[in-house]
Structure formats: structure tokens, C-alpha cells
Amino acid sequence: xxxxxxxxxxxxxxxxxxxxxxxxxxxxxxxxxEPTVEILTKYAKDTLAAGKVIPGFGHGVLRKxxxxxTIQKNFAAQHFPDDPLFKxxxxxxxxxxxxxxxxxxxxxxxxNVDALSGTxxxxxxxxxxxxxxxxFAVSRSLGCMSNLVWSRIMGLPIERPKSETLDSLExxxxxx
Numbered sequence: 001x002x003x004x005x006x007x008x009x010x011x012x013x014x015x016x017x018x019x020x021x022x023x024x025x026x027x028x029x030x031x032x033x034e035p036t037v038e039i040l041t042k043y044a045k046d047t048l049a050a051g052k053v054i055p056g057f058g059h060g061v062l063r064k065x066x067x068x069x070t071i072q073k074n075f076a077a078q079h080f081p082d083d084p085l086f087k088x089x090x091x092x093x094x095x096x097x098x099x100x101x102x103x104x105x106x107x108x109x110x111x112n113v114d115a116l117s118g119t120x121x122x123x124x125x126x127x128x129x130x131x132x133x134x135x136f137a138v139s140r141s142l143g144c145m146s147n148l149v150w151s152r153i154m155g156l157p158i159e160r161p162k163s164e165t166l167d168s169l170e171x172x173x174x175x176x
Contacts, residue, residue, distance in 0.1 A: 008133045016136070017129045019056035020118030023085050023092075035088045040095035048103065056115030057096055058108045068113035072120055085119045 008014050026035075026043060033039065047054055059066055073093070076086045093111055100109035118132060126135070151159075 014133060015055060015112075015114035016118035016121070017132050019114045019116075020085075020122060020129065022055050023088055023119060026092075027084060027088055030088075035091040037091060037095045040088075040091050041099055044092075044096050044099040048099070054096055054100070056092075057100055057111055058106060059110075059112045062110075062112070063108045065110040066112040066115075068117075069111045069115055072113065072116040076116065076120060076123075080123050083119070083123055085122065086116075089116050089119055 026040075029043065030039065044054055073090070076083070077090075080086055092115070097109040097111075100106040118129070121132060121135065126132070
């Protein structure tokens with residue numbers, strides 16, 4: 001449980017929740033207006049001018065649109081194109097990157113996987129956002145386990161990390 005909770009930060013396990021909340025707040029702020037690039041461009045500029053961030057854009061490593069976002073966007077466009085939050089997220093994809101680029105402070109203004117994953121989970125009935133971090137952790141665990149399976153298939157030995165005591169680590173850290 002502690003390991004999963006350790007993943008729950010604004011840039012990791014809580015990121016898709018923050019994106020979903022931002023989309024819901026934006027949708028409410030639009031007051032029923034159909035989202036357009038012009039409206040969202042102004043909204044994004046106002047958000048940044050207020051000292052707030054726009055979650056779901058940028059990535060620590062990638063310098064282009066996150067391919068996982070693209071897969072989710074294509075899936076959503078095929079399976080729930082009329083969902084109001086998906087429509088809003090689609091317009092965000094067009095409106096927000098140019099606003100972020102114009103600030104000159106953002107290395108990657110393109111959407112990441114979190115920009116849409118919360119919307120997908122919400123659409124399919126997972127409305128308890130506190131569980132999104134668990135879904136994130138399970139997906140990471142599956143990736144680790146598949147690597148372990150492949151290691152065994154390839155005949156590699158089982159890895160056993162060396163165990164260290166706190167005393168030995170402290171002694172190692174204080175060595176000159």
C-alpha cells in the first residue's frame with residue numbers, strides 16, 4: 001500500500017486525476033458552450049496568467065506528443081466521440097500546445113498519456129478517481145512481470161538483489 005501511495009504525486013500517479021479535474025472545471029467554466037480553439041486558447045492563457053498550470057501537457061523525456069496519448073485519442077474517437085470531456089480534450093490538443101510554446105518556458109508543449117487516460121476511465125465507469133493511482137501501479141507491475149517472464153524464457157538466472165543493512169549503507173555513505 002505504501003508503494004502505491006508513494007506513486008501518488010501530481011506528476012505521476014495523480015497526474016491523470018489532475019487532468020480529469022482540470023477538464024471538468026474547464027467544462028463547467030464554459031457553461032455549456034461548445035469548446036472551440038479560440039475559446040480554449042483564451043482560457044489557457046487566462047489559466048497561465050493566473051499562475052496556474054495546465055496538467056496533461058509535457059513529458060520528462062519525450063519531446064513530442066506521447067504515443068500513448070495518440071492511441072487513447074484514436075480509441076476514444078472511435079468508441080465515444082460524442083463524450084463532452086473527450087470533445088473538450090480534443091480541442092485542448094489543438095489549442096494548448098501553441099499557448100505553451102508561446103511562453104518560451106516549456107520544452108514539450110504536447111499532451112502526454114495523462115491528458116486523456118482519466119477521461120477514458122471515467123467514461124467506462126471508473127468514477128472513483130482515488131483508484132486511478134492503483135490502475136497506474138497495476139499497469140507498471142504488469143510491465144515488470146512481463147520482463148521477468150521473458151528473462152525466464154531466455155534462460156537468464158533469477159535476479160536476487162543484494163540485501164544491505166542501514167548500518168552498512170550509512171558506513172558506505174560516510175566513507176571518505
